[in-house]
Structure formats: C-alpha cells, structure tokens
Amino acid sequence: xxxxxxxxxxxxxxxxxxxxxxxxxxxxxxxxxxxxxxxxxxxxxxxxxxxxxxxxxxxxxxxxxxxxxxxxxxxxxxxxxxxxxxxxxxxxxxxxxxxxxxxxxxxxxxxxxxxxxxxxxxxxxxxxxxxxxxxxxxxxxxxxxxxxxxxxxxxxxxxxxxxxxxxxxxxxxxxxxxxxxxxxxxxxxxxxxxxxxxxxxxxxxxxxxxxxxxxxxxxxxxxxxxxxxxxxxxxxxxxxxxxxxxxxxxxxxxxxxxxxxxxxxxxxxxxxxxxxxxxxxxxxxxxxxxxxxxxxxxxxxxxxxxxxxxxxxxxxxxxxxxxxxxxxxxxxxxxxxxxxxxxxxxxx
Amino acid sequence: xxxxxxxxxxxxxxxxxxxxxxxxxxxxxxxxxxxxxxxxxxxxxxxxxxxxxxxxxxxxxxxxxxxxxxxxxxxxxxxxxxxxxxxxxxxxxxxxxxxxxxxxxxxxxxxxxxxxxxxxxxxxxxxxxxxxxxxxxxxxxxxxxxxxxxxxxxxxxxxxxxxxxxxxxxxxxxxxxxxxxxxxxxxxxxxxxxxxxxxxxxxxxxxxxxxxxxxxxxxxxxxxxxxxxxxxxxxxxxxxxxxxxxxxxxxxxxxxxxxxxxxxxxxxxxxxxxxxxxxxxxxxxxxxxxxxxxxxxxxxxxxxxxxxxxxxxxxxxxxxxxxxxxxxxxxxxxxxxxxxxxxxxxxxxxxxxxxxxxxxxxxxxxxxxxxxxxxxxxxxxxxxxxxxxxxxxxxxxxxxxxxxxxxxxxxxxxxxxxxxxxxxxxxxxxxxxxxxxxxxxxxxxxxxxxxxxxxxxxxxxxxxxxxxxxxxxxxxxxxxxxxx
Numbered sequence: 057x058x059x060x061x062x063x064x065x066x067x068x069x070x071x072x073x074x075x076x077x078x079x080x081x082x083x084x085x086x087x088x089x090x091x092x093x094x095x096x097x098x099x100x101x102x103x104x105x106x107x108x109x110x111x112x113x114x115x116x117x118x119x120x121x122x123x124x125x126x127x128x129x130x131x132x133x134x135x136x137x138x139x140x141x142x143x144x145x146x147x148x149x150x151x152x153x154x155x156x157x158x159x160x161x162x163x164x165x166x167x168x169x170x171x172x173x174x175x176x177x178x179x180x181x182x183x184x185x186x187x188x189x190x191x192x193x194x195x196x197x198x199x200x201x202x203x204x205x206x207x208x209x210x211x212x213x214x215x216x217x218x219x220x221x222x223x224x225x226x227x228x229x230x231x232x233x234x235x236x237x238x239x240x241x242x243x244x245x246x247x248x249x250x251x252x253x254x255x256x257x258x259x260x261x262x263x264x265x266x267x268x269x270x271x272x273x274x275x276x277x278x279x280x281x282x283x284x285x286x287x288x289x290x291x292x293x294x295x296x297x298x299x300x301x302x303x304x305x306x307x308x309x310x311x312x313x314x315x316x317x318x319x320x321x322x323x324x325x326x327x328x329x330x331x332x333x334x335x336x337x338x339x340x341x342x343x344x345x346x347x348x349x350x351x352x353x354x355x356x357x358x359x360x361x362x363x364x365x366x367x368x369x370x371x372x373x374x375x376x377x378x379x380x381x382x383x384x385x386x387x388x389x390x391x392x393x394x395x396x397x398x399x400x401x402x403x404x
Numbered sequence: 405x406x407x408x409x410x411x412x413x414x415x416x417x418x419x420x421x422x423x424x425x426x427x428x429x430x431x432x433x434x435x436x437x438x439x440x441x442x443x444x445x446x447x448x449x450x451x452x453x454x455x456x457x458x459x460x461x462x463x464x465x466x467x468x469x470x471x472x473x474x475x476x477x478x479x480x481x482x483x484x485x486x487x488x489x490x491x492x493x494x495x496x497x498x499x500x501x502x503x504x505x506x507x508x509x510x511x512x513x514x515x516x517x518x519x520x521x522x523x524x525x526x527x528x529x530x531x532x533x534x535x536x537x538x539x540x541x542x543x544x545x546x547x548x549x550x551x552x553x554x555x556x557x558x559x560x561x562x563x564x565x566x567x568x569x570x571x572x573x574x575x576x577x578x579x580x581x582x583x584x585x586x587x588x589x590x591x592x593x594x595x596x597x598x599x600x601x602x603x604x605x606x607x608x609x610x611x612x613x614x615x616x617x618x619x620x621x622x623x624x625x626x627x628x629x630x631x632x633x634x635x636x637x638x639x640x641x642x643x644x645x646x647x648x649x650x651x652x653x654x655x656x657x658x659x660x661x662x663x664x665x666x667x668x669x670x671x672x673x674x675x676x677x678x679x680x681x682x683x684x685x686x687x688x689x690x691x692x693x694x695x696x697x698x699x700x701x702x703x704x705x706x707x708x709x710x711x712x713x714x715x716x717x718x719x720x721x722x723x724x725x726x727x728x729x730x731x732x733x734x735x736x737x738x739x740x741x742x743x744x745x746x747x748x749x750x751x752x753x754x755x756x757x758x759x760x761x762x763x764x765x766x767x768x769x770x771x772x773x774x775x776x777x778x779x780x781x782x783x784x785x786x787x788x789x790x791x792x793x794x795x796x797x798x799x800x801x802x803x804x805x806x807x808x809x810x811x812x813x814x815x816x817x818x819x820x821x822x823x824x825x826x827x828x829x830x831x832x833x834x835x836x837x838x839x840x841x842x843x844x845x846x847x848x849x850x851x852x853x854x855x856x857x858x859x860x861x862x863x864x865x866x867x868x869x870x871x872x873x874x875x876x877x878x879x880x881x882x883x884x885x886x887x888x
Contacts, residue, residue, distance in 0.1 A: 067652075074656055079668065087673035217467075218440055221433075224538075227879060231872040233823040235830045235846055236864040242850075243857035250857065257854040338661065345663045346830065350850060357663075361831070364667030376664055383659045 057395075064391065068384040072377065079376045080123050083369045089115050092367050096171060112137030114145060126168070126373065128161020162377070168370030172362060177374040180359060185378065187263055188344055188355035191274060195340065199279035199286070200333060206283070207290020207329065212317050214295045223291065229284030234346040238277040242350075245273060259353035274351045278343040282336050286329055293328040297321045327397045334390030338383045405587065408580035408594050412497025414487045418480055425476035432470040439463060485510075494589050498580045498596050502607065505591070508561050509551040516547055529811070532884040539880015545873025549614050549866070557615025563608035564592045567840045574599035576856045579606075600845070600859040601852060609840040610862045616841040617870070620752065621821040624759045625814060628821075630691040631760065632767025637798040639768070640775025651772070654765035662762055663827065669758045670833040680754045681736045685729045687760050692721045701796040755834035759824050763817060770813055774806040781805075808885040812878050819874035826867050842867045 082088075092115075093106045101109065110116050114125075114133040124130030125145055132145030146160035160166040167177035210222035232240075243250075246257035255273050262270040297303065298321055306320050345357030352358075356375070363371040411419055439462065446459040458464065488500020489507055496503065503510075517540075524531035533539040556562035565571075565583075573584055579598040586593045597606040639647040657665075669680060696718050703710035727746040730738040731753065748756075778784065779802060787797045828834050829843020837844065842863035849860025 071652075071656055071659055075659060079664075082668045082674065082679075085674065085677050085679075087676045088671075091673055216440075218437065221437065227875050228872060231819065231875045232868055233826060233871070235826060235843075235850075236868050239846060239850060239853060239857075239860045239864045240868075242853050243861055247854050247857045338659070341661050342663055342827075345661070346827065349831070360661070360664060361667075364664060365671075367671075367673070372664075376661070379661045379664065380659055383661075387659075 061388075061392065064388050068388065071384060072380050075380050076127075076373060076377055077123055079373055080126065080369075081119060083367060083372055084115070084119060084122065088367045088369075092171065092369070095366070108138045111135070112139065112141070112143060114143070124161075126161050126370075128159050128163035128166070130161075131158040132160050167374050170363070170368050170371040172366045172368045172371065177371050180371060181356075181374045181378055184354070184356045184359045187353070188348070188357065190266060191271075191278070191344065191348075191353065191355060192340065194271060194275040195278045195282075198275055199283050202279065203283045203286035203333075204290055204326070204329060206287040208294055208317070208322065208325065210287070211291040211294025211325070212298060212321070214298065219291075223288070226284035226287040226291070229280050230288070231284075232281060234277050234281050234343045235350060237280055238273070238347060238350045241273050241277060257351070259348075259351040263354060274347045274353060277350075278340060278347050281343055282339060286332055286336065289332040290325065290329045294321065294325040297325040300324075327394070330397060331390045331394050334386045334393065337386040341379055341382065405582040405589070405593065406494075407582055408494065408501065408596070409497050410499060410580070411484065412488075412495050412500055414484065414491070414496050414500060418483055418487075422477065422480045425473045425480060429470060429473040429477060432466050432473060436463065436466045436470065439466065492589075493591065493593070498594075501591075501594070502596055505562050505564065505596075505607075506552065508555045508559075509548060512551045512555070513544065513547055517544070529881065529885060532887070533877075533880055536880040536883050538876050539884065542873045542876025542878070542880055545869050546877055549870045549873070550618055552611055553614040553618035556611035557618075562611050563605075564596060565605035565608045567604060567609045567612040568838060570603040571595075571599070571605075572603060575603040576601050576852065576859070577603075579858055597862050598858045600848065601856070606845075606859055606862055609845055610842070610866055612840040613842045613845060613863060614866065614870075616835075616839065617822055617825060617867075620756055620759070620825060621818050624756050625763065625818045625821050627687065627691060627756075627760045628763035628767050628817070629810070629814060630694045631687055631764040633771050633803065634690045634694045634697075635764075636768040636771030637775050637802060638794075640772040641779055641794065641798050641802065643776075647772070650768065654768045657761070657765045658769075662824070663831065665762060666758055666828055666831065666833055669761070670754055670828065675754055678736065680757050681729065681731070683761060684753060684757045685736060687757060687764070688725055688729055692718065692725050695721055697795050698799050701793055701799055704793070751835045751839075755825065755828055758828070758834070759821055762824060763821060767813070767817070770809070771806070774809060775802050778802045778805055812882045812885070815874050815878035815881060819871040819878075822867065822871055822874070 089110055090106055093109045094101060097109055098105075107116070112135060114122070114135055117125075117133060121130060125132050134142065134144040136142045144156060146158070146166075147156045157164065165178070167181070169175070170177050170180055173180055206222055206226060210219040210226075213219055241255075242257045245252050245255045247253075254269075256270045257273070259270050259274045261267075262274075303316060303320055306316050311320070341357070344355065345360055347353070348355050348357035349361055356378070359371070360375045360379070362368070363375055409415065443461065443463050446461040446464050448456050448458050450456055484496065484499050485503040488496030488503035489510075491500065493501060493504070517534075520527065520531065521534050524534045533543060552562065571583055574581060574595055577595060577599045579596065581595050581598060583593060583595060595605050595607070597610070600606055600609070635650055639650045668674065669683075674680070696714065699713055699717060700710060703713060724746070726738055728748065729736055731748060775798070779797075783805075784797055784801055787801050792801075825841065826843035826846065829839075829841050829845070830847045832844065832847055835841055835844055837848075845863040846860050846867075849856075849863070853860055
C-alpha cells in the first residue's frame with residue numbers, strides 16, 4: 057500500500073511539473089509577452105522599446121532558465137538594464153542588496169506578483185480559494201445526497217415507473233450545461249422583467265454574506281450538472297447489486313424490502329459512486345469557472361478567467377498549479393478509497 | 405401593425421385545454437410518485453386461458469389519468485403546430501408562424517420516420533432504435549436540429565431575416581414585435597422571437613447557429629475518435645512502455661482544466677504564433693494514417709489491388725489533408741492558393757482543433773480499455789495463430805467487436821462536444837463575436853439577462869434540446885445493443 061501511494065505521488069509530481077511547464081511555455085510565447093509589455097508599460101511602444109522593456113525584466117531569457125527561476129531551482133536573475141537600472145527577480149521594487157535571497161521561486165514559497173491585481177499571487181489565490189471553498193461545500197452538500205437518493209431510488213426497482221421517471225430526470229440534468237441552466241434559472245427565478253424574483257441573479261454580495269437569496273442559484277446550477285452523472289452511476293451500481301445472489305437469498309429468507317435495501321444493498325452499491333464523486337472534482341472546477349463568471353462571484357474560477365484573459369503569467373501559473381493539484385489529489389483519493397472500501401481489491 | 409401574441413387567435417380555444425391537461429398530468433404525476441412508495445400495485449391473476457389480468461387499484465387509475473392527459477397535451481401541441489401551418493400567417497401566433505417556417509423540417513422528419521419504421525427490420529442497429537421510445541424521441545430531437553441546420557443554413561429556407569442585419573428600433577424588443585416599414589401580414593413582418601441587443605432577429609440567429617454546431621460537433625468528434633482509436637488500439641494491444649507513455653500523455657491533458665486549456669490555445673496571440681495550425685497538422689494526420697493502415701492491413705495479401713487502392717485513397721486523403729492544413733495567413737501555407745480548394749475561417753479551425761484535442765484523450769482511454777478486454781478473447785487468439793499481422797487484428801478483429809460501446813460513446817460525445825463549443829462561445833473565445841452560434845449568442849444575451857431574458861433563452865433551449873436528444877439517442881442505442 058505504501059509503495060502504491062509513493063508511486064502515485066511520484067507520477068503526480070511529474071504530471072504537475074509537465075503541466076506547469078506547458079502553461080509556462082504557452083504564456084511566455086513572444087506575442088503574449090508583447091501584449092504584456094504593452095498593457096503594463098505603454099500601449100504605443102515601438103518594437104525595440106518592447107524588446108528592451110522585456111529584456112530588462114528578464115522575460116527574454118531562455119525558457120528553461122525562466123522556468124527554473126520560477127520554480128526556485130535556479131538563482132533569480134540580476135540584470136543591469138539598458139536604462140541603467142539594475143533589476144533583480146528577488147528584489148521586486150529596487151536595487152538588490154546583500155540581503156536579497158539568491159533563489160526565489162515556488163519552492164521558496166514565493167509565488168510572484170500578479171500583474172493585473174498588483175498583489176501577491178499566494179495571497180490572491182488563498183483568498184479566492186476560500187470563497188470558492190464555500191461554494192464547493194454548498195454544492196457538495198446539495199449534490200451528493202441528492203444524486204445518491206436519486207440513484208438508489210431508481211436503481212432499487214429497475215424498470216419501474218419511478219425508475220424511468222428518475223432516469224429521465226438525471227439524463228436531462230446531464231444534458232444541461234451550467235451556462236444553459238444558469239441562464240434558465242436567472243430568467244425564471246431572478247429576472248426583474250418576468251419571472252418569480254425569488255432569488256438574486258448575481259452572487260457578488262455572497263462574497264461578504266452568504267444568504268439563501270444570493271447563493272441558491274449558483275449552487276443549484278453547479279450541482280445539477282454533476283448530479284445526473286453521479287445518479288446514473290449510482291443507479292447502475294444499485295441495479296447490479298440488487299440482482300446479486302445474496303440479495304436473492306435475503307429475499308427468500310423473508311427479509312423485508314426496506315431492510316434489504318438499507319442493510320444489505322446500500323453499502324455495496326455506494327462503492328462505485330464514491331470513485332465517481334471524487335472524479336467529479338475536475339468537472340466541478342469547470343462548472344465553478346462558468347458559474348462564477350455568470351453570477352459574478354469573484355472566486356477561484358473568476359480569477360482564472362481574469363488571469364487567462366490578461367495573460368497574467370504568474371497568477372495563471374499559481375491558479376493552474378492549484379487546479380492541477382486538486383485534480384491529481386482527488387484522483388489519488390479515489391484510487392485509495394476504492395481499495396479501502398472494496399474488500400475484493402487488494403493491492404499487493 | 406399588430407404585434408403577434410404567442411398563440412394568436414387559435415390560443416383562445418387551445419390554451420384552456422392545454423392548461424387543463426397539464427394540470428391533470430402534473431397532479432397525477434406527483435400523486436403517482438408519492439403514492440408509489442405507499443400503495444401496492446394491483447394484484448395480477450393468471451387466467452385459465454394463459455392470459456394475465458390486473459386488478460385496477462388506485463395506482464392503476466392514476467396511471468390511466470396520466471396516460472390520457474399526456475395524450476391530450478401532445479394533441480394540443482400538435483394542434484398548435486398544425487394550425488400554424490394550415491391557417492394564414494398570424495392566426496397561429498408566434499408558435500404557429502415558427503411552425504410554418506419549420507415546414508420543410510417537419511416534412512423531412514416525417515419522411516425519415518416513416519421510411520425507417522417501414523424498413524426497420526432490415527436496418528440493423530439503426531432499425532432497432534425504433535423499438536425503443538426513448539431512442540425514438542432522442543433521434544427525433546437530433547434529426548430536428550440536423551434538418552433545421554441543413555434547411556436553414558445552406559438551403560436558406562427557414563430564416564425570416566438576415567442573421568447579421570440590424571433593424572433600428574427593434575433593440576431588445578420582446579418576441580412577436582412587428583418590423584417597422586412592413587405593412588403586409590406575411591413572412592418577415594415580425595421578429596418572431598424578438599430582437600437582441602444589436603436589434604438582430606433572434607429566431608434567424610438561432611437557426612443559423614444550428615448550422616455552425618451541426619457542421620463542427622460531429623466532425624470534431626469523428627476526428628477525436630480517429631486519433632483515439634489510432635493511438636488507443638496499439639496502447640491496449642501491445643501494452644508495455646508505449647502504453648505507459650501514451651496513458652501518461654492522455655492523463656496529462658485530462659488533468660488540465662478544460663477552460664484553462666481553451667484560454668491558452670484560442671487567444672489571438674497564440675493563434676498568431678501558429679501553434680493551433682501545427683496542432684491541426686498533427687491531429688489531422690491521424691485520419692489519413694488510420695485509413696492507410698486500415699486498408700493496407702486488410703488487402704496486403706493482394707498486393708496489386710492493395711497498391712492501386714492505397715494510391716487512390718491516400719492520394720485523395722492526402723490532398724484533402726494538405727488543403728485543410730494549409731491556410732492563408734497561417735505559418736503553414738504549403739499548397740499554392742491556385743490549387744487549394746478549401747478555405748476555412750481561421751476561428752473555426754482553431755475551435756475545431758482545440759475541441760478535438762480535448763476529446764481525444766478520453767476516447768483514447770475508452771478504446772484502450774476495450775482493446776485490453778477484447779484481446780483476451782478466443783477469436784483474437786485464433787487470428788494470432790493464423791499469423792495475422794498486429795494491425796489486422798487490431799483494426800479488423802478488435803475494433804469491429806468494440807463497436808457497440810464506441811457508437812454509444814460517439815453519440816454522447818457529440819453532445820459533449822456541443823457543450824464544449826458552447827463553453828468556448830460563452831467565454832467569447834475562437835469564433836468572431838457576431839457569429840450566430842449558440843454559445844456566443846448566450847454569452848451576448850447574459851449581459852442583460854435580468855432585464856431582457858428573451859435573447860439568451862432560445863439558443864439555451866436549442867442547445868439543451870440537441871444535447872438531450874443525443875443523450876436519449878445514446879441511451880436508446882445502449883438499451884437496444886444490449887438486447888442481443
């Protein structure tokens with residue numbers, strides 16, 4: 057077991073390195089850097105001015121060197137610029153002194169500075185993740201019980217009318233992407249022209265104070281899309297368990313249907329959905345980006361969109377490191393959890 | 405001129421009927437769902453002549469009520485649609501007028517269903533689809549949008565206004581608003597679904613948007629399948645280092661948040677560097693390789709026939725490949741303009757490539773696991789004993805036997821690709837902003853959503869019904885393919 061976890065962690069680290077390198081390479085392509093220079097300094101710079109601006113700030117070093125500096129395995133640059141000023145990566149606002157550390161990268165805990173928000177990346181990511189954390193928590197509280205209930209109810213009597221109705225509900229919910237259901241919900245429940253006006257169409261106020269009115273629509277919108285998929289997996293696993301030999305034995309023994317479902321079938325039927333729920337996290341991340349943009353909730357997904365559309369290199373790297381870690385850790389947990397929950401599988 | 409109401413004068417008779425049936429249906433459905441947990445279904449007794457009779461309990465009566473009220477709803481809806489076609493313009497309101505515009509689609513749908521149901525026993529899996537009600541509903545929804553796309557896009561039979569032209573005074577106007585300057589009641593006298601915030605006709609834009617989606621989504625899915633199959637079969641069949649490497653690559657792409665990937669690939673700066681063109685050059689190579697290997701492995705025992713066939717097929721495929729990847733204004737301009745018959749709008753190519761890129765790893769994983777499973781079968785061992793080549797076994801023994809799950813996944817994946825296209829449009833990536841595709845239209849409509857909800861709703865509902873149709877179709881196919 058220990059070796060298995062170690063091996064998975066190694067692969068995880070390698071994946072994270074590869075992914076950040078790809079993001080790093082794509083954000084550091086010359087047209088992107090040119091755009092960055094023009095938005096940061098002066099939009100009417102000539103090409104030579106752009107080059108010297110970038111050169112002075114270390115953007116034109118070879119890619120592996122820059123990546124190493126960002127990671128913190130190579131010493132940060134110290135460049136005497138063409139304008140006579142000396143800039144160093146590790147001394148953001150001035151001339152480097154003797155106290156300036158040589159290395160400043162992710163490994164040293166320095167995530168860099170966002171060029172859009174003019175703030176520390178670690179600070180931004182931390183704050184935004186906190187906001188998204190609340191959203192995710194609420195989504196999980198709605199989605200998981202709802203999906204399991206839907207799946208178990210439709211799977212316990214396969215082919216019954218309840219089953220067909222609930223299966224249709226879950227198909228409809230998987231076929232409704234967040235930007236469609238969000239638009240429909242806002243039009244029905246929040247539109248000031250027509251509609252019921254039960255909830256608010258934006259969640260901006262939920263960043264300070266979460267209320268039922270401003271948080272319901274975003275949560276339901278994300279939960280709905282994931283719910284159908286989990287429910288279908290639960291249903292499949294439940295129908296499989298309900299046709300198993302030991303359930304038939306229990307039935308023949310005279311155990312009541314309620315006890316069969318609750319005591320005999322449920323535990324085995326919930327093993328597969330656990331994996332699926334864990335693997336839903338990457339999808340939820342997608343949903344979070346869409347919903348936070350739609351409802352203007354300035355969390356992690358909103359930050360991703362801002363960083364990506366402004367080519368804010370260090371913020372984008374921070375955001376992608378976090379999201380990649382979320383994806384990989386949930387994969388790891390789902391693998392380990394599957395082994396723990398399912399007594400038939402043993403990793404030697 | 406008068407604005408159109410939703411149901412026109414027909415509504416005076418039909419609306420109360422619809423309300424009645426809908427109310428009965430809703431009450432019956434809720435009652436059945438709740439009472440289903442409490443009451444027992446009616447007792448069944450076996451008769452002497454071998455038939456079964458069911459006693460009618462309360463549950464059965466509720467079931468009857470549901471059945472008849474549902475039939476009633478369907479009939480009323482049909483009356484709305486038919487009424488709009490038969491009566492003159494305006495009598496059937498907005499719904500009637502739209503139904504009349506969709507007349508070619510209805511005719512094509514009825515013809516398709518009539519032909520397919522008549523010959524369903526000779527049509528294999530496609531014919532069996534017409535045994536499953538869910539599959540039929542899904543197929544109907546999908547074909548509705550396919551026909552709408554074909555008749556509305558290239559044939560230009562459905563739209564009422566130009567999807568890009570603006571009529572002053574119709575900005576954000578509600579559905580059924582009359583177009584100023586037209587006095588005569590007839591096609592084009594109203595904006596059937598209202599105007600968007602640039603005063604363009606929403607109905608025409610929705611129909612035009614269908615053409616964009618129907619062009620890109622199935623083709624992109626097909627390309628993703630070619631890539632996934634060409635890489636997944638050897639990964640599953642050979643295993644070992646090749647498998648480890650390819651699986652690692654696939655997991656790498658899958659670990660990327662899709663939206664981040666889109667932002668990294670589709671922004672104008674990245675397009676300027678030509679990375680999407682190079683990716684297109686790599687990804688579009690796979691269908692050519694697939695075709696070549698497929699035919700070569702089948703006919704290599706007849707060298708003369710094989711060589712001729714390969715020259716013809718690979719010649720055509722290779723030329724198409726070169727024509728597609730060499731586009732003006734990109735770094736890859738291989739063919740001279742004079743013999744380059746295919747020009748693709750740059751935005752569409754980029755969108756296409758990124759959608760294929762995102763979908764291919766999932767297909768790879770499915771094909772790989774299917775190949776792992778199927779290669780243990782006896783017929784594969786038999787082929788190996790016969791001395792067949794590895795690619796023959798993969799493409800002509802394993803692949804045909806994996807077709808069931810692959811066809812089902814293909815349907816689901818077209819739906820997913822549609823969702824991805826919508827996501828791209830929703831973030832304003834790739835396609836030009838005035839493009840009528842559904843994602844971009846939703847993106848534009850959402851900005852004023854709480855004041856004017858009507859511009860965003862038609863494309864949202866259109867996308868929802870198409871994806872739902874594909875999901876139901878996949879469900880029906882799965883059910884029918886499991887029956888034998």
